[in-house]
Structure formats: C-alpha cells, structure tokens
Amino acid sequence: MIALIQPRLIASLVLLFLSCGCGSGLPSGGTGTVRGRVTYNGQPVPEGCGILFQRSEDGIAGIGTTNANGEYILSMRDGLKIVVGTYRVSVSPPNPAASVDQDKFMELSMAGKIPDPSKFKEVPMRYRAEESTLIFDVSPGANTFDIEMKD
Numbered sequence: 001m002i003a004l005i006q007p008r009l010i011a012s013l014v015l016l017f018l019s020c021g022c023g024s025g026l027p028s029g030g031t032g033t034v035r036g037r038v039t040y041n042g043q044p045v046p047e048g049c050g051i052l053f054q055r056s057e058d059g060i061a062g063i064g065t066t067n068a069n070g071e072y073i074l075s076m077r078d079g080l081k082i083v084v085g086t087y088r089v090s091v092s093p094p095n096p097a098a099s100v101d102q103d104k105f106m107e108l109s110m111a112g113k114i115p116d117p118s119k120f121k122e123v124p125m126r127y128r129a130e131e132s133t134l135i136f137d138v139s140p141g142a143n144t145f146d147i148e149m150k151d
Contacts, residue, residue, distance in 0.1 A: 031081035044070025048094030090132035093120035
C-alpha cells in the first residue's frame with residue numbers, strides 16, 4: 001500500500017499542476033523565474049526530489065525537480081514564468097517509479113523493494129507538502145530560493 005501512496009501523490013500533483021492557470025494563460029500580474037538549490041544537512045538532496053510552490057489564495061502551483069547537485073528550476077503550465085505572489089513551498093522524496101519502467105516497478109513493488117517515502121531521511125517530514133511551513137515571495141524578474149533542510 002505504501003508503494004501506491006507515492007504514485008498517487010505524484011498523480012495528484014500533476015493533476016493540480018495541469019488544472020492551474022487553465023483558460024487564457026497565466027493570471028494577470030507580473031511574473032518571475034525561480035531557481036535554487038536544496039540541501040539536507042549541507043549536502044545536496046538526491047536527484048529527483050520534487051519541489052512544489054503553491055499559492056493558497058488560488059491554488060496556482062509551480063513545480064520543479066532536483067538534479068544531482070540538488071538544483072531545481074521551477075516551471076508552470078506555460079513555461080518558466082512564475083506568477084508573482086506568496087507561495088507555500090514543499091519538498092518531496094524522489095519518485096522511484098520515475099527511474100524504472102512500469103514492469104520493473106511492479107516487480108520491485110511486489111517484492112517489497114520500493115523504498116517507503118516516509119522513511120526517506122534526506123527530506124524530513126516537516127518540509128513535505130502536509131507539514132511544510134516554508135514561504136517564498138516570488139517577485140518580478142529572477143528569483144533564487146535555496147532550501148536548506150536540517151534535522
């Protein structure tokens with residue numbers, strides 16, 4: 001069952017991402033770009049960690065994925081332009097299904113070899129979507145938001 005939670009979370013985030021800003025493009029107002037680096041106790045988080053920025057007033061979201069150096073670039077439905085505003089920010093562990101084909105994922109899942117996302121120490125629970133209190137104000141132009149997670 002735990003193996004299904006991660007794909008459901010990813011599917012929910014994708015649906016949320018696709019539904020945001022539907023219609024005539026981005027909401028009115030300025031835009032900026034957002035990039036940054038995510039570390040855990042001073043070390044880059046593993047490649048594939050998800051970054052979610054979400055505005056509480058309208059649900060608009062931007063997403064990104066870390067590379068091997070913990071770096072990410074945020075994007076929205078219409079590209080790299082992020083609507084200006086205040087966002088709640090969260091980090092999720094890498095999705096193990098993203099790095100293997102579906103048959104291999106099912107084989108690993110049936111054998112109980114898919115890591116439990118709740119035990120992924122490089123992303124403490126207080127930084128995940130359910131508990132994160134990280135806030136970032138996106139301003140017009142280039143923005144950098146480094147996330148330094150600690151125990």
